[in-house]
Amino acid sequence: MMKLYDSPLSGNCHKVRLLMSLLDLEYESVPINMAEMAHKTPDYVAINPLGQVPVLDDDGEVIRDSQAILVYLAAKFGDGRWLPKDDPYALGHVSEWLSFSANEMSHGCAASRALVLFNRDGDLEGARTLARKALGILDDHLAAREWLVGDAPTVADIANYVYAGLVHQGGINPHEFTNVSTWLGRVEALEGYIGMAALPAPK
Ligand SMILES: N[C@@H](CCC(=O)N[C@@H](CS)C(=O)NCC(=O)O)C(=O)O
Numbered sequence: 001m002m003k004l005y006d007s008p009l010s011g012n013c014h015k016v017r018l019l020m021s022l023l024d025l026e027y028e029s030v031p032i033n034m035a036e037m038a039h040k041t042p043d044y045v046a047i048n049p050l051g052q053v054p055v056l057d058d059d060g061e062v063i064r065d066s067q068a069i070l071v072y073l074a075a076k077f078g079d080g081r082w083l084p085k086d087d088p089y090a091l092g093h094v095s096e097w098l099s100f101s102a103n104e105m106s107h108g109c110a111a112s113r114a115l116v117l118f119n120r121d122g123d124l125e126g127a128r129t130l131a132r133k134a135l136g137i138l139d140d141h142l143a144a145r146e147w148l149v150g151d152a153p154t155v156a157d158i159a160n161y162v163y164a165g166l167v168h169q170g171g172i173n174p175h176e177f178t179n180v181s182t183w184l185g186r187v188e189a190l191e192g193y194i195g196m197a198a199l200p201a202p203k
Helices: 009-020 042-047 066-077 088-117 126-144 155-165 178-190
Strands: 002-006 028-031 055-058 061-064
Touching: 002 009, 002 066, 009 088, 009 155, 028 055, 055 066, 061 066, 066 088, 066 155, 088 126, 088 155, 126 178, 155 178
Parallel strands: 002 028
Antiparallel strands: 002 055, 055 061
């Protein structure tokens, strides 16, 4: 069975948990106690030299990074959905939004949430400014479309959904971004959707 090195409050892990659930995949969650720095032990660093979660182990095939894991799962189990493998232009756009998730959403939305939630030192106002800029770009993009790429949900939506849905934990009002709010609701209405702490429960 697949193993996910996991942490309950990690939004990056939740991207993977969410796609696993949407794809109705079984897996074993291996909890990594980040408060006790279990992600920095030699045993764990041998699995992921970056000392981060999530990591997926699919029968010895080990992949780190939430975006990379989403691509792997969609390519292997998506049955033609979630990743437009045969459409180079659409695939390029999906990659664009995966990068956006790993950069703009991470440095803005995820960072401001982490600074507040885990009481870390850092530039909270700077992170909030980056978060609002990223959410504004998402909001403009979603003004005339239901999903980030094409006319069906893809891993691009899942990768960006989680930290967009958690922005209130970083002190940002999600209702400032009406198209983003509507799109969050679309993801939450998908069959197989699951929430996490501070994200809505399935309807
Ligand atoms: N690009 C990675 C980032 C992973 C990441 O930052 N994970 C956090 C938990 S949400 C972590 O393990 N942080 C510990 C660290 O960076 O030392 C991904 O998308 O999976």
